[in-house]
Amino acid sequence: MLAKNEAISLVLFLGKGTINSTVTLQKSVARLLSYLIPLEYEFKLNKYGSDCKEIRDMSSTEWYDLEPYTWKGGTGRKYQITEKGRQLAEEVLQYKVTKLLTVEETELMKEEIEDVASMSADEASKDEHEKLLVDKEDRHKLIYRINNVHIELLDLHEPIKNTEPKTLEEIDLYALIEYAYYLSKFIKEIRFKGIEQTGYDFEADMRDYYYIEYLETKLIPEIKLSLKNPDEKKLSKLYSKLKAFGDEGYKFSLKNPELMKLIQ
Amino acid sequence: MIAFDECSILHMYKFKVPEAYVKIYGEEITFKNHKQLTILMGKIKKPYRFVPGLGNNVHKAIFELIGGQTSMMANVFAKEIKNGLQDFLKGLKEWEEISRNKDCEDVQTIFEDNKQPLKKEPKIPEKEDCEIIAGYRDYEGTNKILISEDEHFWGYKRLI
Numbered sequence: 298m299l300a301k302n303e304a305i306s307l308v309l310f311l312g313k314g315t316i317n318s319t320v321t322l323q324k325s326v327a328r329l330l331s332y333l334i335p336l337e338y339e340f341k342l343n344k345y346g347s348d349c350k351e352i353r354d355m356s357s358t359e360w361y362d363l364e365p366y367t368w369k370g371g372t373g374r375k376y377q378i379t380e381k382g383r384q385l386a387e388e389v390l391q392y393k394v395t396k397l398l399t400v401e402e403t404e405l406m407k408e409e410i411e412d413v414a415s416m417s418a419d420e421a422s423k424d425e426h427e428k429l430l431v432d433k434e435d436r437h438k439l440i441y442r443i444n445n446v447h448i449e450l451l452d453l454h455e456p457i458k459n460t461e462p463k464t465l466e467e468i469d470l471y472a473l474i475e476y477a478y479y480l481s482k483f484i485k486e487i488r489f490k491g492i493e494q495t496g497y498d499f500e501a502d503m504r505d506y507y508y509i510e511y512l513e514t515k516l517i518p519e520i521k522l523s524l525k526n527p528d529e530k531k532l533s534k535l536y537s538k539l540k541a542f543g544d545e546g547y548k549f550s551l552k553n554p555e556l557m558k559l560i561q
Numbered sequence: 562m563i564a565f566d567e568c569s570i571l572h573m574y575k576f577k578v579p580e581a582y583v584k585i586y587g588e589e590i591t592f593k594n595h596k597q598l599t600i601l602m603g604k605i606k607k608p609y610r611f612v613p614g615l616g617n618n619v620h621k622a623i624f625e626l627i628g629g630q631t632s633m634m635a636n637v638f639a640k641e642i643k644n645g646l647q648d649f650l651k652g653l654k655e656w657e658e659i660s661r662n663k664d665c666e667d668v669q670t671i672f673e674d675n676k677q678p679l680k681k682e683p684k685i686p687e688k689e690d691c692e693i694i695a696g697y698r699d700y701e702g703t704n705k706i707l708i709s710e711d712e713h714f715w716g717y718k719r720l721i
Contacts, residue, residue, distance in 0.1 A: 462636065465616050465643065472640030479634060536640060556581035557633050
């Protein structure tokens with residue numbers, strides 16, 4: 298899990314040291330959730346997308362400075378990394394991120410955060426809305442995404458359902474497919490049940506959105522690549538990460554004694 | 562001097578069942594001879610093991626522990642056991658290590674020349690077993706005892 302100062306330092310570092318608005322900073326930090334990096338910060342949903350009150354209310358620390366400014370009659374805040382923040386960010390990349398992400402994911406994450414960090418508040422907010430499909434107007438896209446993910450994972454799960462894995466690599470591959478498949482089933486049939494009729498979900502557990510986006514854009518392609526040549530280390534990392542993201546208080550978790558009932 | 566083959570070491574592992582599976586498997590699962598091995602370990606000051614270990618021993622141990630029982634998310638369950646077994650093996654810091662000796666043709670020849678009518682195929686110890694025998698033979702020490710439940714060792718115990 299990334300602590301608060303680690304998350305802020307990391308996104309500022311990847312964003313070339315400066316982020317010019319609180320909204321952009323929030324979206325940059327929230328983008329870490331797209332890679333299932335667990336954060337100490339908790340995000341809820343407001344009309345601008347993922348929102349974290351603690352980030353909105355934060356002050357300068359030894360790792361980053363806040364500079365208020367006025368612009369077009371309004372006030373904004375600029376966030377600047379300090380030298381200590383840089384060192385912390387490098388350590389986080391070296392010791393924590395490499396444990397959580399594959400090499401390919403790390404490079405993608407760096408590019409993506411750098412990109413988001415350079416956006417204006419409006420651009421970052423719009424970008425996130427398009428990515429997560431949280432708006433009521435995008436419900437049909439979200440439903441399509443959920444159904445598509447579930448069917449893709451069903452197709453991957455079906456051949457391995459009653460097959461005993463023959464190697465340690467196959468154990469990891471089959472477990473990853475199975476976990477992802479049942480997770481998608483849980484999100485489709487329980488978390489987003491009846492979503493066609495619901496309004497903007499201000500009480501959303503953001504993990505539902507981030508999970509389904511991660512399954513579609515990152516995990517399913519990775520599983521398909523692994524089918525011919527499973528890499529035990531990579532698959533094990535992906536599995537651990539998928540599991541750990543739901544460890545604290547998410548109902549789809551091996552820590553939930555009622556999990557088997559939920560997924561039947 | 563007491564050395565354990567990898568299967569015996571793996572049988573010392575006790576698996577704490579994740580909460581999601583407790584209603585099916587109970588809170589813990591152990592191997593059949595876990596208790597006896599634990600008692601034996603309590604009497605040994607310095608245990609020995611053979612390195613490097615073999616992946617197929619871990620694979621075999623996983624499905625032995627599951628014991629043919631099925632559940633939903635069975636592959637995930639197997640993965641959880643795999644993680645536990647691998648962490649268990651990594652944690653064996655107090656054990657002395659004996660290198661398996663890949664140069665074991667002389668040992669293989671002795672078994673071939675003295676074939677026994679075992680139930681298990683093949684009827685003579687496999688190369689990995691011969692590497693253990695050769696490694697143990699070459700390791701300095703006296704009063705050597707090998708702990709194993711492999712029929713290849715039991716069937717040839719007088720010869721070994």
